[in-house]
Amino acid sequence: MSQTFDVRLGGKDAGSRGILKLASESFDWNARDSDRRIQVKAVDVDGVIWCRTGRNFQLRIKQSDGTVVRFDGFDSQDKEAIKEFCEQQLKTEFSTEKVDVQGKNAGKLEVLGEELVFSVDGKRSFDISLGDVSRTQATPKDEIILEFAQQENISKKHESLLEMRFYIPNLEDTEMGDDDEVPKKSNELFNNELSRHVAQETGGDQVARLEGIKCRIPRATFEIILYGNVFKMHGATYDFTVKYKHIQKMLVVPSYSGAGSYLVFCLDPPLRKGNTMYQSLVCFFEDTEEEEEIHLNLPSDFDTKFKDVKGKEKIKSPMEGQYLEVVTALFQVFSSTVTKPLKVMRAGKFKSMIHENLPSIKCSIGANLGALYLLDNCFLFLEKPPLVFMYENVDSIFFERNKKSQLTSANSFDFKIKLDNGKNQEFNLIPKKELKNLENWFTAVSEQKFQKKKMKIANYTSDDDEEDQALSDNDDQHIKNRMAAEGEDDDSESEDEDFAGGDAGSSSSEEESDEDSDDDSSSGSGSGDDDDEDGAKKAKKKEKKEKKEKAKAKKAKAKEKKKKSSEGGDAPKGKKGKKDPNAPKKAKSAWLLFCDAKREQIKEENPGIEFTQINGKIAELWKALSPEDKKPYEDKAKGLAAAYKDEKAKYDEENPDQAKGGGKRKGKG
Numbered sequence: 001m002s003q004t005f006d007v008r009l010g011g012k013d014a015g016s017r018g019i020l021k022l023a024s025e026s027f028d029w030n031a032r033d034s035d036r037r038i039q040v041k042a043v044d045v046d047g048v049i050w051c052r053t054g055r056n057f058q059l060r061i062k063q064s065d066g067t068v069v070r071f072d073g074f075d076s077q078d079k080e081a082i083k084e085f086c087e088q089q090l091k092t093e094f095s096t097e098k099v100d101v102q103g104k105n106a107g108k109l110e111v112l113g114e115e116l117v118f119s120v121d122g123k124r125s126f127d128i129s130l131g132d133v134s135r136t137q138a139t140p141k142d143e144i145i146l147e148f149a150q151q152e153n154i155s156k157k158h159e160s161l162l163e164m165r166f167y168i169p170n171l172e173d174t175e176m177g178d179d180d181e182v183p184k185k186s187n188e189l190f191n192n193e194l195s196r197h198v199a200q201e202t203g204g205d206q207v208a209r210l211e212g213i214k215c216r217i218p219r220a221t222f223e224i225i226l227y228g229n230v231f232k233m234h235g236a237t238y239d240f241t242v243k244y245k246h247i248q249k250m251l252v253v254p255s256y257s258g259a260g261s262y263l264v265f266c267l268d269p270p271l272r273k274g275n276t277m278y279q280s281l282v283c284f285f286e287d288t289e290e291e292e293e294i295h296l297n298l299p300s301d302f303d304t305k306f307k308d309v310k311g312k313e314k315i316k317s318p319m320e321g322q323y324l325e326v327v328t329a330l331f332q333v334f335s336s337t338v339t340k341p342l343k344v345m346r347a348g349k350f351k352s353m354i355h356e357n358l359p360s361i362k363c364s365i366g367a368n369l370g371a372l373y374l375l376d377n378c379f380l381f382l383e384k385p386p387l388v389f390m391y392e393n394v395d396s397i398f399f400e401r402n403k404k405s406q407l408t409s410a411n412s413f414d415f416k417i418k419l420d421n422g423k424n425q426e427f428n429l430i431p432k433k434e435l436k437n438l439e440n441w442f443t444a445v446s447e448q449k450f451q452k453k454k455m456k457i458a459n460y461t462s463d464d465d466e467e468d469q470a471l472s473d474n475d476d477q478h479i480k481n482r483m484a485a486e487g488e489d490d491d492s493e494s495e496d497e498d499f500a501g502g503d504a505g506s507s508s509s510e511e512e513s514d515e516d517s518d519d520d521s522s523s524g525s526g527s528g529d530d531d532d533e534d535g536a537k538k539a540k541k542k543e544k545k546e547k548k549e550k551a552k553a554k555k556a557k558a559k560e561k562k563k564k565s566s567e568g569g570d571a572p573k574g575k576k577g578k579k580d581p582n583a584p585k586k587a588k589s590a591w592l593l594f595c596d597a598k599r600e601q602i603k604e605e606n607p608g609i610e611f612t613q614i615n616g617k618i619a620e621l622w623k624a625l626s627p628e629d630k631k632p633y634e635d636k637a638k639g640l641a642a643a644y645k646d647e648k649a650k651y652d653e654e655n656p657d658q659a660k661g662g663g664k665r666k667g668k669g
Contacts, residue, residue: 003081009038010058010070020071022085027061029071040069042090050079051097066114067131100125109166111193116146128164130194134241135232138191143167146194147239162274207334208296210327216262216383217282218273226330228299240271242281244335249388251345251380252328256360256371260286261324264380265331266388277607280386285324292323294330309336348376353437361438364429366610372427374441379417381427385608391449393420396458397442399435424620580655584647587640590633594622597633 005020009029018031027040040061049060057074059082074082086094100123107120116128134149146164168187210224213233220235233240249266263283271278296317299305306312314329328344336342347359354361363372365381373380379389400414413435416426430438439457446455588596595618602617603609609617622630 003085005071005074005078007059007071007073010060010072017073022082022089024089027069038069042092045086045090045092048082048086048090048092048094049097050082050094051099052101053099054101068115068127068129098123109168109190116194133194135239136191136194137239138185138188141167142170142185142187144187144191144194147241149241162272205297205299207298208294208330210294213327214284215281216284217280217386218271218278226334228334231331231334238273240273242267242271244331247331247335247342249345250328250332250335250342251375251378251388252324253347253360253373253375253380253382254358255284256355256358256362256382258355258358260284262382263324263328264382264386264388279607280388282382282386283327285327288323291320292326294319294326306333306336308338309333310341311336345375345377347373350374350376350441353433354431361430361434363427365425365427366613368610369429372430374438387425389417389419389425391445391455394418394455395420396456398458399439582651583655584644584651587644588637590630590637591622593633593636594618594625594630 002024003022005022006017007020007029009016009018009031016031016033016036018029018036021028021030025042027038027045029038031037040063044063044065045061046064047062049062051058051060053072056072057076057079059071059074061069061071063069083094086092100120102120102125104120104125107118107125109116109118111117111130112127114130116130116133118125118127128146132148133146135147137145137147139145144166146166148161148163168190170185170187205227207226207228210226213222213224215222215233215235218238220238222233222235222238225232225234230241230243233242246267246269247265248268249264251264251266252261253264254261261284263285265281265283267279267281271281296315296319298315298317302315306315311329311333315333319326319329332342332344350359352358352361359375360371360373363370363381365385365387368384370381370383373382377391379387379391379394381387394417396418398416398418400416411432412429413432414426414428414430415438416424418424442455442457446452446457449455595615598618598621599614602614606613606617
C-alpha cells in the first residue's frame with residue numbers, strides 16, 4: 001500500500017503545498033492549489049538524502065541528470081518509512097547529511113555537479129540548483145548576481161526567489177586576460193565557470209542586438225538581445241528575460257505628441273520585478289529618415305521552424321529600413337507560430353476632431369492623463385497604466401456628462417465601457433468636440449463589425465439625481481442652483497442639446513429661434529438693431545439686479561441664523577470642543593464593514609487601481625447584494641451599535657463634564 005505525505009515543494013519556489021505519494025516505481029507530488037505535478041521515476045533516481053532544516057526535515061532526491069528535487073516539512077518519524085521505500089522499492093541509496101544551521105554568511109562557494117553549494121566550516125549551509133538559474137552576471141563591485149527563472153502563471157501573492165548576490169573578494173593571483181593586458185577578477189572567473197552550468201532557455205546563440213531602445217514602461221533605456229526562444233532586456237536598473245510565446249499582442253501607434261511612435265507588447269504572464277507587475281512593454285521610437293542596418297545570426301533551424309509563418313521572407317541578414325519597422329518585423333516573426341500567427345495592430349480609420357492627423361484623443365483614467373487610441377479592433381490607453389480592450393469584448397458603452405460645478409458649462413465628458421465579463425472601465429475628461437465623432441465611430445463599429453450585438457451605445461445612468469437629493473436640505477446649494485438656471489451663461493442649454501446626440505443643424509436652428517424670441521420679448525418689437533441692443537442691455541441689468549437681491553437675501557438669512565444660534569446658546573458652527581481620546585469610538589455601519597471586507601480583494605483583482613476608484617467598485621458590489629447577502633453585515637453592525645451604546649453610557653456616567661457637551665458640537669437649531 002502506497003504512503004502519502006503532506007509536504008511543501010522545496011527550492012526557489014518553496015511554499016507550494018501538496019501531497020507526496022510513494023508509488024511503486026516513483027515519487028509523485030501534486031500541488032493542492034494548482035495543476036502542477038512533479039514525478040520522479042525510479043530509473044532516474046541517483047540517490048536520496050535526508051537532512052534537518054530548522055524544526056522539520058527535508059528530502060532531497062538526486063536525479064541522474066545532476067538535478068535535485070526537494071520536499072520540505074517531514075517529521076522525524078517519517079524517516080524510517082521513506083528509507084524502507086528507497087532501499088526496497090527503488091533499490092537506491094538513502095543517506096543522512098548534517099547541515100550547518102549557524103546562519104553565518106561567510107563561507108565557501110563551489111559548483112558540485114549541477115548544484116551551487118555554500119558551505120560553512122565544512123558543512124553544507126544551503127545549495128542552489130543551477131537548473132533554476134536563468135542568468136549570471138559579474139559586477140564591478142566584486143559581486144556575482146544570480147537571476148532565477150520564474151514559474152509561469154505565478155500569482156502576485158506567491159513568494160518566489162528572484163535574485164541572489166554573492167560577494168567574492170578579489171585575489172592577487174588572478175589570471176591574465178587576452179594579450180596579458182587586463183587581469184580577470186575572481187568574480188569574473190567564477191562567473192565564467194557558472195555560465196557553463198547554467199540552464200540555457202535562450203534557444204541557441206544570439207540572433208540580434210538592438211541598442212538604445214527607449215522604454216516608457218518600465219521607464220529605462222535597454223539593450224535588447226534576441227535569441228531563438230527569448231529576448232533579454234539589459235538596463236542600468238532593470239534586467240528582464242521574456243519568452244516570445246508570452247507576447248499576446250503587438251501594437252504600433254503614433255505618439256500623441258507627434259514626435260515619434262510607440263511599439264507596445266502585451267504580455268501574459270506579465271513581467272515581475274519584486275511586487276511590481278508589468279502587463280505591457282511600451283517602447284518609444286523617434287521619427288527619423290535615416291535607415292538602420294541590423295546584422296542577424298539566424299539559428300540553423302530557422303527556415304524549418306518558421307517555414308509557413310507570414311513575414312518570414314523579410315528576416316534575412318542584414319535587415320535594412322526604419323528602425324521601428326525592422327524591430328517590429330523581427331518580433332512579429334519570432335513571436336509567431338503556424339497555428340498562432342501574431343498580427344501587428346496599427347492606427348486605422350479613426351481621426352481626432354482636434355488633431356486630424358492622429359488616431360487618438362486626450363483622455364484620463366482617474367488622475368492619470370494620457371491618450372486613448374481607437375484602432376480598428378481595440379481601445380489602447382497610453383501611458384499609465386497602459387490598457388488594451390478588444391472591441392469584441394465590449395458589450396456596451398455609456399456616455400456621461402462631466403460632473404463639474406453647475407455654475408459653469410461642461411467642456412468635457414466621460415464615457416464608460418462595460419465588458420463581457422461584467423467589469424467596467426471609465427475614461428474621463430474627453431474634450432467636448434470629440435463627442436459626436438466618438439458616437440459616429442462607435443455606431444459604425446457596432447453596425448459593421450458586430451451587427452449591433454457588441455459596442456452598443458446605451459443611456460448612462462447618472463448618479464447626479466441622488467447627489468441633488470442629498471443636497472436638497474442645503475439652502476446655499478438652492479441659491480447656487482437657481483443662479484445657474486437663471487444666470488447669464490446660455491451655452492449650457494445648447495450643449496445639453498448637443499450631448500443628447502441630436503442633429504447639429506436642427507439644434508442650431510432651434511437655438512436661433514429661441515434667441516429671436518428672447519430678443520422680441522425684451523425689446524418690445526421684432527425689428528431694428530437699436531431695439532435689439534436696448535433690449536439686451538435691459539435684460540442684462542435685470543439679471544444683475546436679481547443677483548444682488550438674492551445675495552442680500554442670502555446674507556440676511558445667514559445673519560438671522562447666526563442670531564438665533566447665539567440666543568439658543570449653541571456653539572458657533574465649525575467650533576469643536578476638544579475630543580477625549582479615551583471616549584468610545586462610534587460603531588461602524590454595515591456599509592463600512594463591507595468596505596473593510598472587500599477593499600483588499602478589489603486591490604488584488606485590479607492591479608494599479610487608483611485609490612479614488614476603489615470605493616466606486618465597492619459601491620457597485622454593495623448595490624448588487626441581495627438583502628440576504630447584506631444581512632450578515634447588518635447584524636454585525638447592530639451588535640457593534642449596541643456595544644457602543646453601552647460603552648457610551650458607561651463613559652458618560654464616569655465623565656459627566658464630557659457628557660454635558662464639552663466634547664460635542666450641536667447640530668442645527
